Amino acid sequence: MLELWRLGYFVAVAEEENVGRAATRLGVSQSPLSQRIRELEAGLGLALFHRERKRLRLTADGRRFLDQARTLLAHAAAVEQQAHAAGRGEGGRLAMGFVEGAVHAGVLGRALRRFRQDRPGVGIELRAMRSGDQVQALRDGALDVGHIYTPPADGLRIAQVAEEPYRLAIPADHPLAAEGDLVEARLDGEAFIALPERGNPQARAEWIAACRATGFTPDVRVEAIEPATILGLVAAGVGLAMVQESLAATAPAGVVLRDLPAFPLRMRVYAAVSENGSAAAQAYFEIAVA
Missing domain, CATH: 1.10.10.10 (Winged helix-like DNA-binding domain superfamily/Winged helix DNA-binding domain)
Incomplete structure (x- = not known):
């Protein structure tokens, strides 16, 4: 040669x-x-x-x-x-996972905009993935950066990048939608739409515990992942749902959003990157958490 x-x-x-x-x-x-x-x-x-x-x-x-x-x-x-x-983190390609909450909270868009300004030579591949799948992909080297709901105990660099309260989404023709002062106990036994338990059992357990701490136990009848799908099902009268506050601006007609001040859970999104990730991945992580 x-x-x-x-x-x-x-x-x-x-x-x-x-x-x-x-x-x-x-x-x-x-x-x-x-x-x-x-x-x-x-x-x-x-x-x-x-x-x-x-x-x-x-x-x-x-x-x-x-x-x-x-x-x-x-x-x-x-x-x-x-x-x-x-x-130097100025070239190459980043495989980037995200949960929908990162999009609606605006954190993904803001970080990507700044990153593209700083490092226009880096290509970005976005993948919508569940939190658990992202964590495994980060550990396997199949993903460079993640945006997840539930951080793992160890093995990755983790930082919270978004936090929002949840609001109760109610079908407009539901009797609870017209109540002036919503009594949380009235939600006990109501049909709810929730994220799949199989995808993140820890998150489901935390959500159920938060509902009970507020004074009601939800009856989960339907599971769905996409926020737009969940809100569409609420509008169709399938059930109630807890959604992050930033979705209020995109809620379809037929959905009433109510505050639940006593509900202790917050929608949190975390940026995640491998400790030995590429320079570009580390640079994105720093931008996301700034």
């Missing part, structure tokens, strides 16, 4: 058409340079130069090889530049 330095020697000699001038340009001795060129020709089985008294002229094979050598050297330089940029 050809070493890149040999190609560099050949290009210098071809451009100078003189070994002495090429040696000065390269900062090497003339005699070893001549030997390296002869070794290159022997290795290729080609005569690259016509040798005259004080001048070397490229053969037809030499001209073709010069074009190829320049292309290879330019490609190698580009690869090296890209590697250096990735090492």
Whole structure:
């Protein structure tokens, strides 16, 4: 396999058409340079130069090889530049997981906007994923950055980046929607729409505990993931739901949102990155938590 330095020697000699001038340009001795060129020709089985008294002229094979050598050297330089940029967090690609709450709270959009301004050369691949799946993907190296609801106990850099209260979404034609002072105990046994327990059993347990602490036990009849789907089901009269406050602006007609001041749970989103993640991943994490 050809070493890149040999190609560099050949290009210098071809451009100078003189070994002495090429040696000065390269900062090497003339005699070893001549030997390296002869070794290159022997290795290729080609005569690259016509040798005259004080001048070397490229053969037809030499001209073709010069074009190829320049292309290879330019490609190698580009690869090296890209590697250096990735090492500084200025290039490469980030695989980024997120939960819907990060989008609606605005944290994902704000962080991405700042990151793109600071590091426009980094490509972004966004993946909507459950928190548990993101944590596993981060640990496996399949994901660079995550935005999750439930942080793991250890193994990742974690920081909270968003927090919002929950509001109660009620079908507009439900009797509770018209009550002036909502009594939490009236919610006991009402049909609720909730996030799937299988995807995050810890989050479901915390939510049930918060409901009970508020004075009611929800009867979960339907499970759904997408906030838009949940609100659509509420509007259709399927049940009640607890949704993050920032969804109020996008709630469809047929949904009434009420405050539950006694409800202790908050919607929290955390940024997560591997301790040994890339420079770009660490840079995004710092921007997200700033």
